Amino acid sequence: MPADRPISINIVTTRERWSLAQAIDGYAGRGVAGIGTWSEAVREIGTTQAARRIRDAGLTVTGHLVGGLLTDADPAARRARIDDNLRVIEEAAELGARCVVTIAGGLPAGERDLAGARARALDGLAEILPAARAAGVTLGLEPLHPMICAARSVLPTLEMANDWYEALSADGDTTGLGGGLGVVVDVYAVWWDPNLAREIDRAKGRICAFHVSDWLAETVDLRLDRGMMGDGVIDIPGIRAMVEAAGFDGLPEVEIFSARDWWRRDPDEVVRTAIERCRTAV
Amino acid sequence: MPADRPISINIVTTRERWSLAQAIDGYAGRGVAGIGTWSEAVREIGTTQAARRIRDAGLTVTGHLVGGLLTDADPAARRARIDDNLRVIEEAAELGARCVVTIAGGLPAGERDLAGARARALDGLAEILPAARAAGVTLGLEPLHPMICAARSVLPTLEMANDWYEALSADGDTTGLGGGLGVVVDVYAVWWDPNLAREIDRAKGRICAFHVSDWLAETVDLRLDRGMMGDGVIDIPGIRAMVEAAGFDGLPEVEIFSARDWWRRDPDEVVRTAIERCRTAV
Numbered sequence: 001m002p003a004d005r006p007i008s009i010n011i012v013t014t015r016e017r018w019s020l021a022q023a024i025d026g027y028a029g030r031g032v033a034g035i036g037t038w039s040e041a042v043r044e045i046g047t048t049q050a051a052r053r054i055r056d057a058g059l060t061v062t063g064h065l066v067g068g069l070l071t072d073a074d075p076a077a078r079r080a081r082i083d084d085n086l087r088v089i090e091e092a093a094e095l096g097a098r099c100v101v102t103i104a105g106g107l108p109a110g111e112r113d114l115a116g117a118r119a120r121a122l123d124g125l126a127e128i129l130p131a132a133r134a135a136g137v138t139l140g141l142e143p144l145h146p147m148i149c150a151a152r153s154v155l156p157t158l159e160m161a162n163d164w165y166e167a168l169s170a171d172g173d174t175t176g177l178g179g180g181l182g183v184v185v186d187v188y189a190v191w192w193d194p195n196l197a198r199e200i201d202r203a204k205g206r207i208c209a210f211h212v213s214d215w216l217a218e219t220v221d222l223r224l225d226r227g228m229m230g231d232g233v234i235d236i237p238g239i240r241a242m243v244e245a246a247g248f249d250g251l252p253e254v255e256i257f258s259a260r261d262w263w264r265r266d267p268d269e270v271v272r273t274a275i276e277r278c279r280t281a282v
Numbered sequence: 283m284p285a286d287r288p289i290s291i292n293i294v295t296t297r298e299r300w301s302l303a304q305a306i307d308g309y310a311g312r313g314v315a316g317i318g319t320w321s322e323a324v325r326e327i328g329t330t331q332a333a334r335r336i337r338d339a340g341l342t343v344t345g346h347l348v349g350g351l352l353t354d355a356d357p358a359a360r361r362a363r364i365d366d367n368l369r370v371i372e373e374a375a376e377l378g379a380r381c382v383v384t385i386a387g388g389l390p391a392g393e394r395d396l397a398g399a400r401a402r403a404l405d406g407l408a409e410i411l412p413a414a415r416a417a418g419v420t421l422g423l424e425p426l427h428p429m430i431c432a433a434r435s436v437l438p439t440l441e442m443a444n445d446w447y448e449a450l451s452a453d454g455d456t457t458g459l460g461g462g463l464g465v466v467v468d469v470y471a472v473w474w475d476p477n478l479a480r481e482i483d484r485a486k487g488r489i490c491a492f493h494v495s496d497w498l499a500e501t502v503d504l505r506l507d508r509g510m511m512g513d514g515v516i517d518i519p520g521i522r523a524m525v526e527a528a529g530f531d532g533l534p535e536v537e538i539f540s541a542r543d544w545w546r547r548d549p550d551e552v553v554r555t556a557i558e559r560c561r562t563a564v
Contacts, residue, residue, distance in 0.1 A: 109499070112517045114473070147429035149474035150499055150515045160476045191396070192431035194442045217391070217432055219504055233432045235394045 007278045008034025008062040010211070010255035011041060014267040020050060022267075028057035030271050034251040036063045036209075037095060039088050047091045054095065062253045063184070063209045064092040067102035067139055070124025071117040071154060074108070078124070081105075085128045092137045098250060099140035099182055099208040100132070104155035106148070117154045122164055129168060133180035140208040141165055142184035147222045158183065158190050158199040165206060182208030185243050186255070188215060188226055191234040200242040207248040211255045212236055212282050224259035228273055230281030240282060252282055289560045290316025290344040292493070292537035293323060296549040302327060303335060304549075310339035312553050316533040318345045318491075319377060321370050329373045336377065344535045345466070345491045346374040349384035349421055352406025353399040353436060356390070360406070363387075367410045374419045380532060381422035381464050381490040382414070386437035388430070399436045404446055411450060415462035422490040423447055424466035429504045440465065440472050440481040447488060464490030467525050468537070470497060470508055473516040482524040489530040493537045494518055494564050506541035510555055512563030522564060534564055 009032050011023045018026055020041040027035055035054060042050045042064075054061060067088050072078045092100045104121040111117065125139065132139050141161045144153035155161060161183045168181055183206045190196055200207075214232030219225050229236055240252065254274045256262050262270050291314050293305045300308055302323040309317055317336060324332045324346075336343060349370050354360040374382045386403040393399065407421065414421050423443040426435035437443060443465045450463055465488045472478055482489075496514030501507050511518055522534065536556045538544050544552050 107499075107515050112515050114517065118476075145428065146474040147427065147501075147504070150497055150501075154474075156474050157476060163476075192428040192436075192438050194400075194439060194445075215432055217389075219429075219432075222429070222501060222504065233389050233394050235396065 005278070006033030006251055007275060008032065008036060008060065008251040008253040009271065009274055010036030010063070010253055011038060012036075013254055013256045013262065013274065014270055016263040017267045020045060021053060024053050024057045024059065026267055026271060028059055030268075031275065032059070032271065034060040034062040034253065036065070036101070036253050036255060037061055037097070038065045039091060042091055042095070047094045051095045060251065061095045061097040062251050063099050063101045063140065064088065064095055064097035065101045067100035067128070068121065068125065069103060069105035070121045071105035072108055073111070073116070073120065078120070082124060082127060086131050089128065089132050089135050089137050093135040097137070099138040099184065101142050101184055101209060102139045103142050103144055104153045106151045106153060114154060121154060122167060125164065125168055129180050137180065138177060138182045138208050139180055140182045140184040142186060142209075143189055144186070145189045151223070157193060157195070158185065158203065159195055162199055162202050177206055177208055182206050184209040184211065185239070186211035187234050187236050187239050188213045191215060191239065196239070197242055200239075200246050204246040207243055207246055208250070210240070210243050210248055210250065210252050212252050212278070213254065213256045221259065224257045226256045226258055228256060228262060229254070229277040236282050252278060254278065287560070288315030288533055289557060290314065290318060290342065290533040290535040291553065291556055292318030292345070292535055293320060294318075295536055295538045295544065295556065296552055298545040299549045302332060306335050306339045306341065308549055308553060310341055313557065314341070314553065316342040316344040316535065318347070318383070318535050318537060319343055319379070320347045321373060324373055324377070329376045333377050342533065343377045343379040344533050345381050345383045345422065346370065346377055346379035347383045349382035349410070350403065350407065351385060351387040352403045353387035354390055355393070355398070355402065360402070364406060364409060368413050371410065371414050371417050371419050375417040379419070381420040381466065383424050383466055383491060384421045385424050385426055386435045388433045388435060396436060403436060404449065407446065407450055411462050419462065420459060420464045420490050421462055422464045422466040424468060425471055426468070427471045433505070439475060439477070440467065440485065441477055444481055444484050459488055459490055464488050466491040466493065467521070468493035469516050469518055469521050470495045473497060473521065478521070479524055482521075482528050486528040489525055489528055490532070492522070492525050492530055492532065492534050494534050494560070495536065495538045503541065506539045508538045508540055510538060510544060511536070511559040518564050534560060536560065
């Protein structure tokens with residue numbers, strides 16, 4: 001990657017030490033071009049103020065989280081979640097986010113019906129999609145790693161994300177972004193997949209976000225032990241080449257959940273390292 | 283499952299408290315019909331004695347571990363591994379094991395070339411397959427969970443196991459056991475897979491072993507935190523029905539790696555619980 005190639009950082013990467021306002025200033029001040037945001041943080045200062053600060057700092061919002069989580073069978077829980085999605089979509093519109101990063105949700109407590117949970121998630125996405133379209137917002141379907149299938153995402157592969165994309169594209173537009181739908185490729189979630197090249201190619205024109213981190217050889221936690229790019233085993237440049245060949249032309253977004261390492265470090269060091277590693281290992 | 287339906291237990295399930303000899307007696311004495319063995323334990327007392335004890339106890343060997351681990355690029359390491367596989371095949375023949383449970387191996391230290399590691403594993407399997415055929419032993423290709431792709435198995439899906447089965451079946455027999463090849467279905471490894479039903483059906487007649495344990499909602503370790511059947515989220519009876527519809531008629535084999543729970547308990551309780559749960563939750 002050219003030394004001046006711009007990147008984005010998701011605020012979860014510095015979440016233990018920097019507020020949203022600090023992250024906006026901290027990223028922009030160090031030459032980062034984009035930011036990935038979470039509702040939880042945006043709501044603390046209000047969407048209008050968050051949008052203004054981000055705009056004033058000159059940052060692009062490469063993704064806003066979190067959409068989806070639509071596997072609940074309980075009607076009240078489901079309704080609350082749909083309402084939250086509608087609010088997230090409004091936030092994303094006001095932030096000018098390239099997409100709402102949208103995950104399926106896990107198996108509800110005590111359930112074993114994976115097919116049922118998947119059907120509910122897909123139904124829920126169909127229910128919120130018109131609001132996204134009306135707001136000019138793209139729902140980016142993000143498969144997560146199969147190890148968090150039960151806890152967080154019954155959508156474990158890019159193949160299934162492509163299947164859902166096509167199932168939801170009632171207007172027949174299954175070949176590109178638009179119509180309120182996209183897919184998100186996170187190298188941490190998909191690097192192991194034997195069908196990865198085929199499914200990235202199938203996602204041609206659909207990829208609205210590209211998330212980078214690394215898989216550590218000695219991973220000690222299923223959710224919070226992601227590594228910095230270059231410290232693990234993922235062929236990130238290889239996946240990046242495929243994603244760009246499939247038409248993705250946005251900023252790579254660094255998103256690192258790291259309870260034992262990066263979350264404990266000085267955010268300034270984290271940001272400097274992320275920028276450097278995006279040059280050498282992405 | 284009928285109350286008297288026989289089961290097998292893999293010795294890893296009681297490995298912290300029982301030797302192989304104790305496991306043979308402990309399982310057989312409590313009505314277990316089969317045993318899954320590991321070379322490491324068999325070599326301690328010698329294959330001939332292990333085979334005699336198992337036979338005298340009336341147990342079937344539902345699988346012998348571990349075959350494969352053939353991803354090394356270093357020629358000496360690879361040669362040593364091939365030799366070990368040949369020894370494992372001989373052991374399996376003498377034990378009368380239904381199969382050698384064969385895993386791919388992970389990414390060698392410092393490597394990121396997943397396609398290369400997969401190619402080497404497949405080449406290695408082709409190299410040991412004639413010895414298995416000559417010995418009348420079946421190599422059971424077992425995909426493992428994608429979360430241990432780097433550490434242990436670059437073969438993460440049943441789809442890829444079926445692909446490898448077919449690639450290795452040079453004689454054109456791709457529709458059943460025999461020719462030294464089979465596939466192993468472990469519910470813990472595959473339960474999350476959207477293509478599971480399709481790939482189990484594709485494996486019709488090929489399935490030489492069926493391993494059961496459970497995925498705990500609060501999993502804390504990537505390798506050693508499997509749950510007892512019924513304590514987790516896997517629809518084990520659903521997968522069992524598919525496996526049996528695909529022609530598997532052997533014993534379900536209980537295989538539980540559980541450093542924080544079952545390995546610490548009295549093996550007598552573990553065996554009793556496994557038998558009971560195979561009635562109620564498998």
